[in-house]
Structure formats: C-alpha cells, structure tokens
Amino acid sequence: MRELSLHILDILQNSLEAGAQHLVLEINESSGANRLIIRVQDDGRGMDRQTLERVTDPFFTTRKTRQVGLGITLLKAAAERCNGALEIASKPGSGTTVTAAFQLDHIDRAPLGDIKSTILSVILANQQADLHYVHQVNGRRFEMDTAEIRSELGGVPLTEPRVRRWLEDYLQQGYNALYAVEDDKEPLTGD
C-alpha cells in the first residue's frame, strides 16, 4: 500500500463497521525513538478469541474478492517489514485497539501520505461516530475531537458545505503546524 494513511482509513472503517460510536486515532512520530506508532481504539462490538486469531493469521486474507492491499493482515505485514509489529487487543462488548509500530526511518516504510483526507473520510461518514484524532510529531501536537466540534454546531451536520470547509482548513492548519510547512514554530495546543 503506497500510503500508511490508506491503511489507517481501512482500520478506522473496520471500527465503523463494528458499530463503534467513538473512535480514537493516535499517531506518534518520534525521530528520537526512531518510531512511528499508529493506534486506533474503538468502542465497537469487539472480537472473540476465534476472530482475533483469524484476523492476524497471514493466510486468512483469501476471502477478499479482489487484489486489495488493505486490511489488518496487510498493516501487520507492513509493520513487520519495517522492524515493527502489530498488536490487537479486543474483547466482545468492550471494543478493539489496534496498534501498529514502525521503525520511522526504515527504507521500506511507506509515507503517511494524505492523512487529512483519511480523517475527512471518517468525519464525513454517514454512519456517525465521533473521532478523536491526536497526532504528535517530535513533541508537536495536533488534536481534533469531533464530539467537541459537534457540540459547537448545535445540530448543523458536519457534512454541511461550510462546516466541511472549516474542517478542511482546520486540518490543513494543524498539518502545517505539525510539519512546520510554514515557519510558524509555535507548538499546537489543539484548541
């Protein structure tokens, strides 16, 4: 998969499909530790032991009807190729946490890519769930919680064109500050 943000979208989509109401996405890039950690936590239906064993089995991807390049197995393979690992903690009824770790500077590590569009895809999902997104890059921090935004909006949907444009701007500004695209060196507080 050419971008880790596409894997992330697929993992978040799993959470939505599991009926989650609240998703947490944490991304932590640390040059010091030379680690990239991606964590998706949800309060969806969770998985029993059998399913859990099945999803991490690399030989259990064949049910896909086309050449896919996504799914938990592929994220696991991507992490392991980069001196990292994938862990899933899940219990029926108490949600799921998927954590993928990568060696940040590994030559095979795909770029994070268009994370803003991944976040927007989830925020605009018709199956409404709140997303708390926390992204850290070497101590800089950007945070966005749709529960807070929704409470400001008093019933106006997140898909409303002007709201959506505001969300895009907000994400863009956060992204710029995280990666210091502009020479704005002030750390983000997230509000």
Added chain:
Amino acid sequence: MPKISSLADLRQLRDQAQRDIKTRLDTGTTITVGMGTCGIAAGARETMRAILDELTKREIDAHVTTVGCIGMCVKEPLVDIEQAGQARVTYGNITADKVPELIEQHLVQGKIVNQWVVGRLDK
C-alpha cells in the same frame, strides 16, 4: 494555527447554516462515496478528495458523505448523487480523473452521464 479565532468562525458559520438549513433541505444535493476496503483500494479516498476540490472550485454547495462496503466491489469507486426532487443515480468506477466531468455534467448541466451509471432510483 487552529485557535480560538477559528472556533469563533465555526460558531459564526453555524448561525448562518442554521438560518438557511430549511431552504437547503428543499434544494440540497448529497454526494455519497463508497469507502469500504475495495473502494479504498480502488482510489475512493482520492475520488472524495477530487469531489471536495471540484465543489470548492466551482462554489457548489453539496453535502458529501462516505459509506462502508455496499457489495459492488468491482464497480468501485462508487459515487452516488442525490438531488432533491430528482432521480438518485449511482455511478461506478469513478476514479478521481473522472470527477470534474461528472460534476460538470450531472450537477452543472443537469445531465446524467449514462455510460458511467450503475444504478438508478427514480423519484
């Protein structure tokens, strides 16, 4: 920097949006993009991105939303357009490069792009 000022912007646009939400419900357009695994693999996120950019460029007001897998994997990316009082049309294999033409034909000219249609629900 996302700061208090942009939250103030959000409150201001909320007030505007609440005022004309009723007219919007009568005239509104909703575009839905399939975002299941197959959709993502076929480029659905880029399709959504292209739709958002095209709408902004042309200053078209439309809701954009995403859905999980709807079981038409080989036709992904799928884009569904619903306009108040009109047929609901589902288009298949809408990669990002086809988006400008789709928006131009369907939303601006009001013409259905028959060769890309995979489903249609008449009102």
